[in-house]
């Protein structure tokens with residue numbers, strides 16, 4: 001199959017656009033979509049600190065590379081890459097090696113935060129002590145908390161996440177299916193600032209997972225292919241499969257789900273989270289009396305966090 005923009009062979013088809021693209025045009029197209037996303041999500045940002053969540057997988061590695069590229073001509077913008085070690089030996093160790101390699105290659109400061117030190121427990125420890133619980137349900141909450149804390153410590157004005165189009169469309173579908181419309185306003189990319197929360201942005205929001213993978217490969221980025229041993233139990237898996245099937249029969253479903261979120265936000269039907277409560281225990285932003293981190297630490301019988309110093 002030939003590229004729809006030149007004479008070269010295509011490396012990927014894009015049914016949602018009705019075309020095929022070669023390596024060169026795929027790279028250019030991913031970079032252009034990321035550039036527009038930065039422009040839209042972080043307007044007029046010319047000085048300050050941008051933190052990038054870096055797991056060492058394809059998505060976050062591509063996100064760091066694209067962030068570095070986007071701000072290359074702005075020396076007034078400082079980048080900090082942040083990796084969270086949730087305590088999943090045999091999986092996280094390899095991804096951290098890749099994360100370190102990419103940070104060094106780009107000359108970006110790299111910080112690693114450990115759940116064991118910060119929270120007093122790890123994902124694997126809880127997976128053993130609470131076999132009935134799905135590990136991702138607390139691992140994801142704790143990772144978000146540790147990333148936000150580390151981004152604040154780095155003085156970051158924004159936190160870049162590697163979420164791709166598939167990830168975000170799955171999240172929209174999950175929230176709609178569960179009737180949790182308010183959560184649509186709290187998911188990345190953020191449209192408003194909330195006290196205590198570093199705004200999260202997603203430069204790969206318009207790029208499907210398959211294209212992110214190819215981009216990372218074609219750009220020769222170091223990333224780890226390993227899969228977390230707990231991934232098979234994630235509630236998200238069923239939504240991933242449903243979305244694949246929907247996308248196959250109705251190309252453009254993922255973009256349509258993201259547009260649905262936008263429209264609900266524009267009409268004020270989904271909470272944008274601009275006025276959250278504070279957790280009574282640790283002081284972090286919360287939507288009730290306790291934040292999710294503290295609720296889950298309590299469920300795991302881990303001693304409470306030390307309150308934040310204002």
Ligand code: SF4
Nearest residue numbers: 135136139228230231
């Ligand atoms: S798959 Fe689940 S348990 Fe594994 S790192 Fe991701 S959120 Fe954590």
Ligand SMILES: [Zn+2]
Nearest residue numbers: 003006022025
């Ligand atoms: Zn081409």
Ligand SMILES: [Zn+2]
Nearest residue numbers: 279282291294
């Ligand atoms: Zn709390």
